[in-house]
Amino acid sequence: MLNDITFGQYYPGNGVIHKMDPRAKILFTIAFIVLSFIAGNAVSLLLVTFALGAVILLSRIPLKMYLKTLKPIIPIIILTSIINALYVSSGKVLVEWQFITITSGGLLTAVYMSTRIALLIMCSSMLTYTTTPTQLTDAIERLLSPLKYIKLDVHSLAMMMTIALRFIPTLIEETEKIMSAQKARGADMENGGLLKRIKALIPVLIPLLISSFRRASELADAMECRCYHGGKGRTRIKKLHMGLIDLVSLIALAAVFVGVIFANACLSGVLYSLFIGGVL
Amino acid sequence: MTPILSAQNLHFVYGEKTPYEKHAVTDISFSVMPGEIVGxxxxxGSGKSTLMQLLNGLLKPHSGTVIVDGQNIWxxxxxIRQYRFQVGLVFQYPEYQLFDETVxxxxxxxxxxxxxxxEEIRKRVLRAAEMVEFPPHLLPKSPFDLSGGEKRRAAIAGVIAMEPKVLILDEPTAGLDPKGRQTILDMIRAYNQKTGAAVLFVSHNMEDVAALSQRVLVLSRGKEVLFGTPKEVFSQPDVLQQMSLDVPIATRILDALSQKGYALQKGIYTIPDAAKEIVRFMKEGDRHAQ
Incomplete structure (x- = not known):
């Protein structure tokens, strides 16, 4: 039941994207999202979409997995589309009924915005599907490391994140175990009103809380036993290396970037005049 | 006599159609008679825990049926809840499920x-506490103030209080000291004898299995490998060793002695029986010597 949580789940694989340096993946993901918002017309947005499509193909993860992550944000997409369609007024007026005015520009903005949100979500799920949580926090630690000059303890932050992420599956497993144990004693968690269901959670939450504290203190002991004393002077067993794949993807990204800028500057309105302008 | 609990061709798969897919239980069929103790x-990872949860309806089999007292539970x-009262399941480390203000x-x-x-609840609580030898003066205490062994017994009492017709325990003695272990084993036997309920218990300790059970079910990789009396099962040390299991120490000692040329009887698996057999053999040897 709790296993259905897909967000942030690693999808084991051996493709090129899996092999990329996690730092590069994080930076490229951010760059890609920025890019999709810079893309100001249909041509450049299509270019960005194709680029993501190529990455999805390379990641060797079924498209279904990506579409699954879109499901929960459909309401957000619909809402933004409606707001954009109603409030942006430029171009031709398509519908005018009482206080509702829909313009072609508004419709276009709605389509662009929806595409951007979908790109954003799929791109970030690509990151979490192809990168293990440990790699992610490792990369975040390295990327944030300049912040230690302003006295921010980046290592502790990253360690806390690693531990938190590490214990999510453990806690889920523990929750399921305790739920099963209480169900075996006849606890009814599926039926009844809201209040009854909240009450039914008490036999699960109390043991879970207690075992979390127990785990935390055991983990602290185990870390101290291995002489853990923070990040100072720590070396790593897995060094991150930027490789050929990362260089190639940097070049590809740069190419897409140039393409988007070019399309924005020179081709503005080409598709618009071709399709929408022509039809209407 | 009809079986109190029977499993027919049970199949269960975790994470179907994902990269994590795992066949936990494959084609398991067996039945348990009333009053029987099965180890x-x-x-x-052989599928024991999954099997137990299938037996009381916490998991639904992908195919196959579980029959409790003549009824298909699904x-x-x-x-389904009703069957969870009839088939009581004590999980591994059950003390971690204690939650209420008082024991x-x-x-x-x-x-x-x-x-x-x-009134009935109170009666059953007292009865269950007595069965697991839980001191009554500790009943009004918080379960979190108890010692490890007391917590374990309180948790088991929580299942016994439902007075199930079949009691299933997943490694009930894990992590206990020898005395605590003995208490739990005595308690299992007492519950079985006093109530006539069938008991299934998982254990890694072959001595416990040999001492307690009338029949033994051996699982490996989700499949049923052997099901029979301890004598039948423990007479196949090769099969057991292939699955990184072992025969009880008493059997091993007698086997080793037999290999050295002492004509000892086969098929003995508890320490008292082994001691008797050795005494018998030595007396006989004395007679021959005279």
Whole structure:
């Protein structure tokens, strides 16, 4: 039941994207999202979409997995589309009924915005599907490391994140175990009103809380036993290396970037005049 | 006599159609008679825990049926809770599920879910506490103030208080000291004898299995490998060793002695029986010498 949580789940694989340096993946993901918002017309947005499509193909993860992550944000997409369609007024007026005015520009903005949100979500799920949580926090630690000059303890932050992420599956497993144990004693968690269901959670939450504290203190002991004393002077067993794949993807990204800028500057309105302008 | 619990061609798969897919239980069929004690052995990951949860309806088999007292438990999925009272399941390290303010309330959680009267709940709590030798003066205490062994017994009492016809225990003696272990084993036997309930228990300790069970079920990689009396099962040390399991120490000692040329009887698996056999052999040897 709790296993259905897909967000942030690693999808084991051996493709090129899996092999990329996690730092590069994080930076490229951010760059890609920025890019999709810079893309100001249909041509450049299509270019960005194709680029993501190529990455999805390379990641060797079924498209279904990506579409699954879109499901929960459909309401957000619909809402933004409606707001954009109603409030942006430029171009031709398509519908005018009482206080509702829909313009072609508004419709276009709605389509662009929806595409951007979908790109954003799929791109970030690509990151979490192809990168293990440990790699992610490792990369975040390295990327944030300049912040230690302003006295921010980046290592502790990253360690806390690693531990938190590490214990999510453990806690889920523990929750399921305790739920099963209480169900075996006849606890009814599926039926009844809201209040009854909240009450039914008490036999699960109390043991879970207690075992979390127990785990935390055991983990602290185990870390101290291995002489853990923070990040100072720590070396790593897995060094991150930027490789050929990362260089190639940097070049590809740069190419897409140039393409988007070019399309924005020179081709503005080409598709618009071709399709929408022509039809209407 | 009809079996109190029977499993027919049970199949269960975790994470179907994902990269994590795992066939936990494959084609398992066996039945348990009323009043019988069955030991379940198998290495880690052999599907024991999954099987137990299938037997009391916590998991639904992908195919196959579980029959409790002549009834298919998944006949009416809405009535599944009722079978959880009939087939009591004690999980591994059950002390981690204690939650209520007092031990008494915690033990009474199951009976309360059954919808029994306050009076009946109280009676059952006392009966269950007595069965697991839980000191009555500790009943009003918080379960979190108890010692490890006391917590374990309180948790087991929580399942026993439902007075199930079949009691299933997943490694009930794990992590206990020898005395605590003995208490739990005595308690299992007492519950079986006093109530006539069938008992299934998982254990990694072959001595416990040999001492307690009338029949032994051996699992490996989700499949049923052997099912028979301890004599039948423990007479096949090769099969057991292939699955990184072992025969009881008494059997091993007698086997080693036999290999050295002492004509000892085969098929002995408890320490008292082995001692008797050795005494018999030595007396006979004396007679020959005279």
């Amino acid at each position: 379940i052995i198998g290495h880690t 006949q009416d999925p809405k009535a 008494e309330k915690d033990i009474g959680f199951g009976p309360k879910n059954m919808g029994l009267s306050e």
